[in-house]
Amino acid sequence: MKRFFYMLALLSVLLWPVYSNADLVSTFDSGAEGWTVTGDVHPIEWESSGGNPGGYIKAVDDATGQWWFFASPSTWQGDWTQYINGTLSFDLTLIQHYGNWDNNQDAVRIYYGSNQAQDFYAWGKNIINYPAQYPSWSSYEITIDSTTFTNPDGTPIDAATFNSNMSHVTKLWIRGEYISGGDTEGLDNVQVRAVPIPGAVWLLGSGLIGLVVANKKRIL
Ligand SMILES: [Ca+2]
Incomplete structure (x- = not known):
């Protein structure tokens, strides 16, 4: 799970310059x-x-x-x-x-x-x-x-x-x-x-926030 979280975080960082406005x-x-x-x-x-x-x-x-x-x-x-x-x-x-x-x-x-x-x-x-x-x-x-x-x-x-x-x-x-x-x-x-910004990137962003929240609440 942790590895998946880091992958998502890395992907977001990589995508950010492309979609920064x-x-x-x-x-x-x-x-x-x-x-x-x-x-x-x-x-x-x-x-x-x-x-x-x-x-x-x-x-x-x-x-x-x-x-x-x-x-x-x-x-x-x-x-x-x-x-x-x-x-x-x-x-x-x-x-x-x-x-x-x-x-x-x-x-x-x-x-x-x-x-x-x-x-x-x-x-x-x-x-x-x-x-x-x-x-x-x-x-x-x-x-x-x-x-x-x-x-x-x-x-x-x-x-x-x-x-x-x-x-x-x-x-x-x-x-x-x-x-x-x-x-x-x-x-x-x-x-x-x-x-x-495409919907997929928004989804990725909200998914990431969800993961952070879930992680803090120790749901995952
Ligand atoms: Ca004016």
């Missing part, structure tokens, strides 16, 4: 949290209220014919393998605009290298719904896997390549521009979450 979350309630904007856009602005809820970030388009994105902070760099098959979610709002709707650009990019022309995976060209008009917010949630994302040129990615490159993610970009003219967009509640 360090989600990436930005609620912008106390600042821009290191987020920036990139492309033809004014500097990022932080608003302390009016978000979904609390604070949020926004930026004004320069309207010079390029696209602009919100870009994650350097603290989000690193090994994202724990987020494979997990989810990316975020809220967007359209604050001001002039011009026509234009959706022909990636909604999300996950970079794994420094080559901006090539080293990223893309999601959502012409498939994301346009953001709601402020003060309403639109929420988006996508799965982080090789079937959701494509190569920059739109061709499919094989799972092994995608999963391998998730071990060295450099940044996440979320498109802030949905209008052919000028527009102002807000972003709130960006979350990158790992797959929830």
Whole structure:
């Protein structure tokens, strides 16, 4: 019995790093949290209220014919393998605009290298719904896997390549521009979450606690 207990304890320790959960979350309630904007856009602005809820970030388009994105902070760099098959979610709002709707650009990019022309995976060209008009917010949630994302040129990615490159993610970009003219967009509640802990691991954990209790009560 004792040996079985030690085996279970060892198994739990071995499994712990695999399922330990360090989600990436930005609620912008106390600042821009290191987020920036990139492309033809004014500097990022932080608003302390009016978000979904609390604070949020926004930026004004320069309207010079390029696209602009919100870009994650350097603290989000690193090994994202724990987020494979997990989810990316975020809220967007359209604050001001002039011009026509234009959706022909990636909604999300996950970079794994420094080559901006090539080293990223893309999601959502012409498939994301346009953001709601402020003060309403639109929420988006996508799965982080090789079937959701494509190569920059739109061709499919094989799972092994995608999963391998998730071990060295450099940044996440979320498109802030949905209008052919000028527009102002807000972003709130960006979350990158790992797959929830499987039921089997919970069962193992509760079984272990049960064993400890039983051992203390000298039932076993
Ligand atoms: Ca917020």
